[in-house]
Amino acid sequence: MLIAENIIKSYGDLQVLKGINLHVKQGEIVSIVGASGAGKSTLLHILGTLDTPDGGSLQIKGQPLHRGMNARELSRFRNSNIGFIFQFHNLLPEFTALENAAMPGFIADNRPEEQVRQEATALLQKLGLGQRLHHKPGQMSGGEQQRVAVARALINKPALVFADEPSGNLDSHSADELHHLFFQLREEMGQTFVIVTHNQQLADMADFKYEIEDGVIL
Ligand SMILES: Nc1ncnc2c1ncn2[C@@H]1O[C@H](COP(=O)(O)OP(=O)(O)OP(=O)(O)O)[C@@H](O)[C@H]1O
Secondary structure (H helix, E strand, O other): OEEEEEEEEEEOOEEEEEEEEEEEOOOOEEEEEOOOOOOHHHHHHHHOOOOOOOEEEEEEOOEEOOOOOOHHHHHHHHHHHEEEEEOOOOOOOOOOHHHHHHHHHHHHOOOOHHHHHHHHHHHHHHOOOOOOOOOOHHHOOHHHHHHHHHHHHHOOOOOEEEEEOOOOOOOHHHHHHHHHHHHHHHHHHOOEEEEEOOOHHHHHHOOEEEEEEOOEEO
């Protein structure tokens, strides 16, 4: 599903990633841990094609990425194959839960809007938000907002979901619920998850836990 080899990245004189190798198979849930500043978010952004490495290679679903693909092709690939969940969910405040969750489906523009709306409704119901479809983010709790962000990440049925501190902003009960949700979604929809987290419990629940230290995976 994902093969990253010898990924290198520097910011000025600071060499953050010094040759990262990572293989993730379809349906795996993988966690990435490491000290603050170790380069976890940098790596996740490169794996998610949001940022480019200085060196190394990345393949997702057999497709070599970064080299030889222009920004438009890359963004099309990303939109149909990859979902993102961030610590700060970045929901659009003036749109409802349903509209926020449906947005990447509207952007993909590969099926009728009404179908996207129905898919978003079904996903939000699955995530326990059937009574919150028409609420705006400001009218929902942090845990509810994060579940809307999960629905938004899944609306285009991406094979691969990247999560950066997905529960970093949640109380422990909502965090537990979210973590179990990832495993439930993997069972039901077969998604692959790569999760950066400081949450030890989540890191340990993963099929594989990788630790970044001094720019490499231990
Ligand atoms: N755009 C940038 N320009 C310059 N330096 C950067 C940039 N982004 C990250 N860095 C630096 O690269 C290093 C790795 O940052 P990164 O955000 O990947 O760490 P992290 O492991 O995710 O940390 P945390 O757990 O605190 O989120 C840090 O020293 C950071 O200051």
